[in-house]
Amino acid sequence: MEEFYIDSDGIRLHAKLDKAEGVDKGPLCILIHGFTGHMEEDHIIAAQKAMNDAGVAVLRVEMYGHGKSGGEFRNHTLYKWVTNALSVVNYAKTLDFVTDLYLCGHSQGGLLTMLIGGMCPDTFKAILPLSPAWMIPDGAREGSLLGINFDPKHIPEELESWNGPLSGDYVRVAQTIHPEEEIERFEGPVLIVQGDADDTVLLHYAEKAQKLYKNAKFVPIHGADHCFTKHLDEMAAAIRDYFTA
Numbered sequence: 001m002e003e004f005y006i007d008s009d010g011i012r013l014h015a016k017l018d019k020a021e022g023v024d025k026g027p028l029c030i031l032i033h034g035f036t037g038h039m040e041e042d043h044i045i046a047a048q049k050a051m052n053d054a055g056v057a058v059l060r061v062e063m064y065g066h067g068k069s070g071g072e073f074r075n076h077t078l079y080k081w082v083t084n085a086l087s088v089v090n091y092a093k094t095l096d097f098v099t100d101l102y103l104c105g106h107s108q109g110g111l112l113t114m115l116i117g118g119m120c121p122d123t124f125k126a127i128l129p130l131s132p133a134w135m136i137p138d139g140a141r142e143g144s145l146l147g148i149n150f151d152p153k154h155i156p157e158e159l160e161s162w163n164g165p166l167s168g169d170y171v172r173v174a175q176t177i178h179p180e181e182e183i184e185r186f187e188g189p190v191l192i193v194q195g196d197a198d199d200t201v202l203l204h205y206a207e208k209a210q211k212l213y214k215n216a217k218f219v220p221i222h223g224a225d226h227c228f229t230k231h232l233d234e235m236a237a238a239i240r241d242y243f244t245a
Protein backbone atom coordinates (compact mmCIF):
# COMPACT_ATOMS: atom_id res chain seq x y z
CA MET A 1 0.00 0.00 0.00
CA GLU A 2 1.22 3.50 -0.85
CA GLU A 3 -0.24 6.52 0.96
CA PHE A 4 0.00 10.03 -0.47
CA TYR A 5 -1.89 13.21 -1.31
CA ILE A 6 -3.24 14.31 -4.70
CA ASP A 7 -3.58 18.04 -5.32
CA SER A 8 -6.99 19.29 -6.43
CA ASP A 9 -6.73 23.03 -7.09
CA GLY A 10 -4.97 23.57 -3.76
CA ILE A 11 -6.98 21.03 -1.76
CA ARG A 12 -4.98 18.02 -0.57
CA LEU A 13 -6.83 14.77 -1.23
CA HIS A 14 -5.75 11.85 0.94
CA ALA A 15 -5.16 8.74 -1.16
CA LYS A 16 -4.11 5.11 -0.77
CA LEU A 17 -3.07 2.88 -3.63
CA ASP A 18 -3.36 -0.89 -3.20
CA LYS A 19 -1.96 -2.86 -6.12
CA ALA A 20 -3.08 -6.39 -6.93
CA GLU A 21 -0.57 -9.09 -6.03
CA GLY A 22 1.59 -10.20 -8.92
CA VAL A 23 0.20 -7.63 -11.38
CA ASP A 24 2.82 -5.26 -12.81
CA LYS A 25 0.70 -3.59 -15.44
CA GLY A 26 -3.08 -3.75 -15.19
CA PRO A 27 -6.42 -2.09 -14.56
CA LEU A 28 -7.00 0.51 -11.84
CA CYS A 29 -10.26 1.40 -10.11
CA ILE A 30 -10.71 4.72 -8.31
CA LEU A 31 -12.85 4.10 -5.21
CA ILE A 32 -14.73 6.87 -3.37
CA HIS A 33 -16.67 6.83 -0.08
CA GLY A 34 -20.05 8.48 0.63
CA PHE A 35 -21.42 11.48 2.55
CA THR A 36 -19.73 11.57 6.02
CA GLY A 37 -17.70 8.53 4.92
CA HIS A 38 -14.00 7.79 4.54
CA MET A 39 -11.64 5.27 2.96
CA GLU A 40 -11.38 2.89 5.94
CA GLU A 41 -15.08 2.04 6.22
CA ASP A 42 -15.80 -1.71 6.16
CA HIS A 43 -17.72 -1.58 2.89
CA ILE A 44 -14.98 0.47 1.19
CA ILE A 45 -12.27 -1.98 2.34
CA ALA A 46 -14.44 -4.94 1.26
CA ALA A 47 -14.84 -3.42 -2.22
CA GLN A 48 -11.10 -2.67 -2.41
CA LYS A 49 -10.14 -6.24 -1.45
CA ALA A 50 -12.63 -7.72 -3.93
CA MET A 51 -11.06 -5.68 -6.73
CA ASN A 52 -7.52 -6.55 -5.65
CA ASP A 53 -8.53 -10.25 -5.62
CA ALA A 54 -9.73 -9.82 -9.20
CA GLY A 55 -6.33 -8.39 -10.24
CA VAL A 56 -7.42 -4.74 -10.17
CA ALA A 57 -5.34 -2.06 -8.43
CA VAL A 58 -7.43 0.29 -6.28
CA LEU A 59 -6.92 4.00 -5.63
CA ARG A 60 -9.02 5.00 -2.63
CA VAL A 61 -9.38 8.77 -2.29
CA GLU A 62 -11.14 10.95 0.28
CA MET A 63 -13.08 13.91 -1.08
CA TYR A 64 -13.25 17.52 0.19
CA GLY A 65 -14.22 17.76 3.87
CA HIS A 66 -13.93 14.03 4.49
CA GLY A 67 -11.34 11.74 6.10
CA LYS A 68 -7.83 13.20 6.06
CA SER A 69 -8.39 15.40 3.01
CA GLY A 70 -8.49 19.18 3.06
CA GLY A 71 -11.61 21.27 3.53
CA GLU A 72 -14.31 21.31 6.18
CA PHE A 73 -17.27 18.94 6.08
CA ARG A 74 -19.61 21.93 6.51
CA ASN A 75 -18.36 23.48 3.27
CA HIS A 76 -18.40 20.47 0.98
CA THR A 77 -20.60 20.50 -2.11
CA LEU A 78 -21.07 18.20 -5.08
CA TYR A 79 -19.24 20.71 -7.30
CA LYS A 80 -16.20 20.47 -5.02
CA TRP A 81 -16.42 16.67 -5.16
CA VAL A 82 -16.71 16.80 -8.97
CA THR A 83 -13.61 19.01 -9.15
CA ASN A 84 -11.80 16.61 -6.79
CA ALA A 85 -12.80 13.53 -8.77
CA LEU A 86 -11.63 15.09 -12.05
CA SER A 87 -8.26 15.82 -10.41
CA VAL A 88 -8.04 12.18 -9.31
CA VAL A 89 -8.95 10.93 -12.80
CA ASN A 90 -6.27 13.16 -14.33
CA TYR A 91 -3.75 11.86 -11.77
CA ALA A 92 -4.70 8.23 -12.50
CA LYS A 93 -4.18 8.83 -16.22
CA THR A 94 -0.52 9.68 -15.53
CA LEU A 95 0.20 6.29 -13.89
CA ASP A 96 2.35 4.17 -16.21
CA PHE A 97 1.21 0.82 -14.82
CA VAL A 98 -2.46 1.42 -15.60
CA THR A 99 -4.08 -0.24 -18.61
CA ASP A 100 -7.84 0.30 -18.12
CA LEU A 101 -9.44 2.78 -15.74
CA TYR A 102 -12.59 2.14 -13.68
CA LEU A 103 -14.55 4.35 -11.28
CA CYS A 104 -16.49 3.13 -8.24
CA GLY A 105 -18.18 5.07 -5.44
CA HIS A 106 -20.57 4.41 -2.60
CA SER A 107 -23.77 6.41 -2.05
CA GLN A 108 -22.91 10.12 -2.54
CA GLY A 109 -19.71 8.73 -4.07
CA GLY A 110 -21.99 6.61 -6.27
CA LEU A 111 -23.84 9.72 -7.42
CA LEU A 112 -20.42 11.28 -8.09
CA THR A 113 -19.46 8.17 -10.09
CA MET A 114 -22.56 8.64 -12.27
CA LEU A 115 -21.79 12.34 -12.81
CA ILE A 116 -18.12 11.76 -13.69
CA GLY A 117 -19.09 8.84 -15.94
CA GLY A 118 -21.28 11.19 -17.97
CA MET A 119 -18.65 13.92 -18.00
CA CYS A 120 -15.87 11.52 -19.10
CA PRO A 121 -17.79 9.06 -21.27
CA ASP A 122 -14.69 7.60 -22.98
CA THR A 123 -12.38 7.41 -19.96
CA PHE A 124 -13.67 4.37 -18.07
CA LYS A 125 -13.87 0.71 -19.07
CA ALA A 126 -16.86 0.56 -16.70
CA ILE A 127 -18.31 2.45 -13.74
CA LEU A 128 -19.58 0.88 -10.51
CA PRO A 129 -22.03 2.99 -8.49
CA LEU A 130 -22.72 1.22 -5.15
CA SER A 131 -26.01 2.20 -3.43
CA PRO A 132 -25.87 5.40 -5.51
CA ALA A 133 -27.59 8.32 -3.74
CA TRP A 134 -28.81 9.91 -6.94
CA MET A 135 -32.04 11.08 -5.28
CA ILE A 136 -30.02 13.88 -3.56
CA PRO A 137 -30.61 16.48 -6.34
CA ASP A 138 -34.37 15.69 -6.38
CA GLY A 139 -34.43 15.99 -2.59
CA ALA A 140 -32.63 19.35 -2.77
CA ARG A 141 -35.17 20.64 -5.31
CA GLU A 142 -38.11 19.29 -3.31
CA GLY A 143 -36.80 20.62 0.04
CA SER A 144 -36.19 17.26 1.68
CA LEU A 145 -32.68 16.10 2.64
CA LEU A 146 -31.22 14.32 5.67
CA GLY A 147 -34.73 13.78 7.02
CA ILE A 148 -35.12 17.58 7.21
CA ASN A 149 -37.82 19.49 5.33
CA PHE A 150 -37.09 23.04 4.17
CA ASP A 151 -38.36 25.57 1.66
CA PRO A 152 -36.31 24.88 -1.50
CA LYS A 153 -36.75 28.50 -2.64
CA HIS A 154 -35.50 29.86 0.71
CA ILE A 155 -32.58 27.59 1.52
CA PRO A 156 -31.49 27.75 5.17
CA GLU A 157 -27.96 29.00 6.01
CA GLU A 158 -27.22 25.63 7.53
CA LEU A 159 -28.70 22.15 7.72
CA GLU A 160 -27.98 19.88 10.68
CA SER A 161 -26.65 16.61 9.33
CA TRP A 162 -25.65 13.47 11.22
CA ASN A 163 -22.03 14.66 11.11
CA GLY A 164 -22.63 18.24 12.24
CA PRO A 165 -23.72 21.36 10.33
CA LEU A 166 -23.76 21.51 6.54
CA SER A 167 -23.84 24.79 4.61
CA GLY A 168 -26.93 25.72 2.62
CA ASP A 169 -24.57 25.96 -0.34
CA TYR A 170 -24.63 22.16 -0.43
CA VAL A 171 -28.33 22.42 -1.27
CA ARG A 172 -27.87 25.29 -3.77
CA VAL A 173 -25.36 23.19 -5.70
CA ALA A 174 -27.36 19.95 -5.51
CA GLN A 175 -30.45 21.72 -6.90
CA THR A 176 -28.59 22.35 -10.19
CA ILE A 177 -27.51 18.73 -10.74
CA HIS A 178 -29.43 16.44 -13.13
CA PRO A 179 -28.10 12.88 -12.88
CA GLU A 180 -30.39 11.59 -15.65
CA GLU A 181 -28.46 13.68 -18.18
CA GLU A 182 -25.15 12.15 -17.08
CA ILE A 183 -26.66 8.66 -17.04
CA GLU A 184 -27.73 9.26 -20.64
CA ARG A 185 -24.22 10.39 -21.64
CA PHE A 186 -22.40 7.27 -20.38
CA GLU A 187 -22.82 4.39 -22.81
CA GLY A 188 -20.26 1.96 -21.34
CA PRO A 189 -20.88 -0.91 -18.92
CA VAL A 190 -22.25 -0.13 -15.45
CA LEU A 191 -22.48 -2.35 -12.37
CA ILE A 192 -24.93 -1.20 -9.71
CA VAL A 193 -24.92 -3.04 -6.36
CA GLN A 194 -27.37 -2.17 -3.59
CA GLY A 195 -29.02 -3.88 -0.63
CA ASP A 196 -32.76 -4.45 -0.88
CA ALA A 197 -33.10 -3.41 2.79
CA ASP A 198 -31.45 -0.01 2.17
CA ASP A 199 -33.53 2.64 3.92
CA THR A 200 -31.21 5.54 3.08
CA VAL A 201 -31.55 5.22 -0.70
CA LEU A 202 -34.71 3.51 -1.95
CA LEU A 203 -34.09 0.50 -4.19
CA HIS A 204 -36.34 2.11 -6.78
CA TYR A 205 -33.45 4.44 -7.71
CA ALA A 206 -31.10 1.53 -8.52
CA GLU A 207 -33.82 -0.12 -10.60
CA LYS A 208 -34.51 3.12 -12.43
CA ALA A 209 -30.81 3.74 -13.11
CA GLN A 210 -30.42 0.19 -14.43
CA LYS A 211 -33.22 0.89 -16.93
CA LEU A 212 -31.92 4.34 -17.93
CA TYR A 213 -28.35 3.18 -18.60
CA LYS A 214 -27.79 1.56 -21.99
CA ASN A 215 -25.60 -1.20 -20.58
CA ALA A 216 -26.13 -1.71 -16.85
CA LYS A 217 -26.26 -4.74 -14.62
CA PHE A 218 -27.96 -4.45 -11.22
CA VAL A 219 -27.13 -6.90 -8.45
CA PRO A 220 -29.52 -6.49 -5.49
CA ILE A 221 -28.16 -7.89 -2.22
CA HIS A 222 -30.97 -9.51 -0.29
CA GLY A 223 -31.35 -8.20 3.27
CA ALA A 224 -28.44 -5.75 3.01
CA ASP A 225 -28.67 -2.19 4.34
CA HIS A 226 -27.13 0.97 2.86
CA CYS A 227 -23.55 0.01 3.85
CA PHE A 228 -24.00 -3.76 3.32
CA THR A 229 -23.57 -4.43 7.06
CA LYS A 230 -23.50 -8.23 7.61
CA HIS A 231 -23.58 -8.69 3.80
CA LEU A 232 -20.11 -7.44 2.89
CA ASP A 233 -19.13 -10.82 1.40
CA GLU A 234 -22.07 -10.79 -1.03
CA MET A 235 -21.33 -7.23 -2.13
CA ALA A 236 -17.65 -8.12 -2.54
CA ALA A 237 -18.55 -11.24 -4.55
CA ALA A 238 -20.74 -9.19 -6.92
CA ILE A 239 -17.77 -6.89 -7.59
CA ARG A 240 -15.21 -9.70 -7.86
CA ASP A 241 -17.43 -11.68 -10.25
CA TYR A 242 -17.97 -8.59 -12.40
CA PHE A 243 -14.24 -8.05 -12.86
CA THR A 244 -13.38 -11.71 -13.38
CA ALA A 245 -16.26 -12.47 -15.79
Ligand code: FER
Pocket residue numbers: 033034035036106107108109133136139144145146147200
Ligand atom coordinates in the same frame (compact mmCIF):
# COMPACT_ATOMS: atom_id res chain seq x y z
C1 FER B 1 -29.71 12.38 2.14
C2 FER B 1 -29.67 11.00 2.11
C3 FER B 1 -28.45 10.34 1.85
C4 FER B 1 -28.53 13.11 1.94
C5 FER B 1 -27.34 12.46 1.69
C6 FER B 1 -27.31 11.08 1.65
C7 FER B 1 -27.49 15.24 1.91
C8 FER B 1 -26.03 10.43 1.41
C9 FER B 1 -25.71 9.26 1.94
C10 FER B 1 -24.36 8.68 1.75
O1 FER B 1 -23.56 9.19 0.96
O2 FER B 1 -24.10 7.64 2.37
O3 FER B 1 -30.87 13.04 2.38
O4 FER B 1 -28.64 14.47 2.02
